[in-house]
Amino acid sequence: MKIVFERPNTLTDAVTHYCPGCGHGVIHRLVAETIERLGVEDRVIAVPSIGCSGALGRYLAYDSVAGAHGRGPAIATGIKRALPDAVVFSYQGDGDLASIGAAEILHAANRGEQITVIYVNNAVYGMTGGQMAPTTLLGQVTSTSPFGREISTTGWPMRVAELLATLPGVKYSARVCVFDAANVIKAGAAIRKAFEVQLKGLGFGIVEVLSQCPTNWRMAPRVSVKWAEEHMVREYPLGEFKTPEGDSQCNTR
């Protein structure tokens, strides 16, 4: 019998704690597939965040260094500077990266640290129960924006992929989503490019992955995907904002 599809070796068979319909499982798999296709699994050191993906070390079979909320890029900097041959990635949510860790991500990117960042944007704080994040859409109801997010007190949704693309140290910045099969394949290709930038020693690479959070959005999984396609992608255009080859090429969906 010919095997045409199987679980990547470095994606463990642990039962995840993720909710039904959550995007993290797919994204974990894309990361594991990419790392194995690049043949660097023995050199990988993962930096999980605080939040739902804090348990990353249980699901991805790499050495890992878990630290404080938002500090992943600083920790990854310390690891990579000490071990330049290691392949280092941080895996962060939007509360972790865009809010409490805004300084660390900005400066790691600005130094052109040779690390890869997988940034999962689901527009809410997942682990703590669906509070508003810097990425929450205008008008979106969350447990801390019960009347819908409004500009006067909370500002605007933060577009991280575009923001970081302006920095010279960033050699790859893209936004993808995991809302359907075609986009999952595109997301995998972007993650590969972000790791290749590190492997070639070019600089910093980030992939912002739009993901659904059915539980905290109070939606059935299928409804959440539809909502994300309609609303999230409008606020957060998909595409590559920085590539090693060229300038910003924003391909909206």
Place this chain on the structure above:
Amino acid sequence: MTRILIKGNEAFAEAAIRAGCRHYFGYPITPQSEVMEYLARRMPEVGGVFIQAESEVAAINMVYGAAATGARSMTTTSSPGFSLMQEGISYMAGAELPAVLVNVMRGGPGVGSIQPAQSDYLQATKGGGNGDYRLLTYAPATVQEMADITMKAWDKAEKYRNPVLILVDGFIGQMMEAVEFKDEPATEPVEHTWAVGIRKEKRPLRRITSSHMDPADCERHNRHLKAKFDRIRKDEVAWEELYTEDAEVVLAAFGVVARVCRAVVERARKEGIKAGLIRPITVWPFPYRAFRQRVRTAKAFFVVEMNEGQMVEDVQMAVGYDAPVYFYGRNGGIVPQPNEVASELQKILAGGVTPREDRI
């Protein structure tokens, strides 16, 4: 042996290089910036890593990352910066990562002043970050002692897998003294069985974390840490005594204040006053037993600090209610002069001072 005239802060930096530290992450703050400036030049000479971080928060987390690979890493800061590092220090203690941290203390709270003080004793010795942890904390009193302690600090940090703190007032950090660096190389950094890195021959995965979501697991981890801290209490406590055997009044001070008190004690002895001095070299663990063993012979204890009274609480704990404990402090960057300490001592001996009492 090489004997050189060097500033305290630079002695830290040079001793760190000689101890095999090749990874420094820091953020400028007075009065410790000379450490950074020295290492910015020196680290490239020895093939090391020097990064000026965007904040003390980032600096301590870079130390966390480098320490997780087993690399000898270090950061240095001063009081407000040390407060910002507490998060990372707590995580390092929880994840059992070794590193050497330096706090060159200035006046507080808040911005306070940039001049020398001992305002962070309680933060350093009672745990500045969240959770149940301690740091082996040295309080050197001379530039030579700063260098000597720094040389062995990574050995201690690695032995216990816990950060080591060197707590020094800005005075020692800024003063120049002759220092002898011993020519024999420091212990070679070893390959640690817990450190993350390139996985050769499919060794088991290594995970560095302070997360223990299962309550029983978290309790077990805390008890494991407690046992370790008890070993440090027993084996690492260090202090210096001067004329304490027959002393009727025992002075207590650390850092530069101990040097002031030494002068006071020497002069008092010449005047026929039976004064002695206990100088804690480690402020955690605190040398309680050094004080306990003088309770029967000493009629009084006299603590001098550059703050409003922090170590005095530990002296009160050691002495109990068996003898009065007096306190004299200067603050905000003012170093107590021998004359004023001597005059306070005279007043104490004449019965004109109320003992310090924090146990109200």
